[in-house]
Amino acid sequence: MNALKQFGYMMVAVTPALYDNAFAAAGMNFEKNGGMVKSGLKGTEKWFVDSLQSMISFLTNFLYLVAVAFVLYGGFLMLTAGGEEDKVKKGKTILMQAALGLLVVFLASTFVTFIIGSLFGSVEAQ
Numbered sequence: 001m002n003a004l005k006q007f008g009y010m011m012v013a014v015t016p017a018l019y020d021n022a023f024a025a026a027g028m029n030f031e032k033n034g035g036m037v038k039s040g041l042k043g044t045e046k047w048f049v050d051s052l053q054s055m056i057s058f059l060t061n062f063l064y065l066v067a068v069a070f071v072l073y074g075g076f077l078m079l080t081a082g083g084e085e086d087k088v089k090k091g092k093t094i095l096m097q098a099a100l101g102l103l104v105v106f107l108a109s110t111f112v113t114f115i116i117g118s119l120f121g122s123v124e125a126q
Contacts, residue, residue: 003073049120056116060109067105070098 074094081087 049116052116056109056112060105063105064102067098067101070094070101074098 071094074091076091077087077094078091081091
């Protein structure tokens with residue numbers, strides 16, 4: 001099984017835990033037995049903005065995790081190349097693309113946070 005398939009299976013296995021954290025950050029705490037919403041849940045005037053911020057925060061953190069995993073994979077390829085120039089070149093390419101991905105995710109999340117803050121008022125950092 002190649003490394004990309006293993007990485008995909010790992011991401012599928014980790015996703016439910018990430019969703020639980022995203023729902024908890026959005027204020028939607030589900031009980032483990034029966035999936036019932038706790039009774040103390042109250043809405044706010046900015047529920048849409050808060051939910052949008054939580055989703056953006058979740059997606060941004062997930063993309064950071066994926067980019068860091070690719071950095072580790074690229075570094076692993078370079079370390080285990082054993083003198084093979086093709087593996088070193090592939091590792092360097094993956095590292096550069098992951099670094100570019102980290103930059104794009106950072107700039108996109110900053111831009112989206114700025115736009116949401118401009119449209120809906122001040123945005124609290126999470």
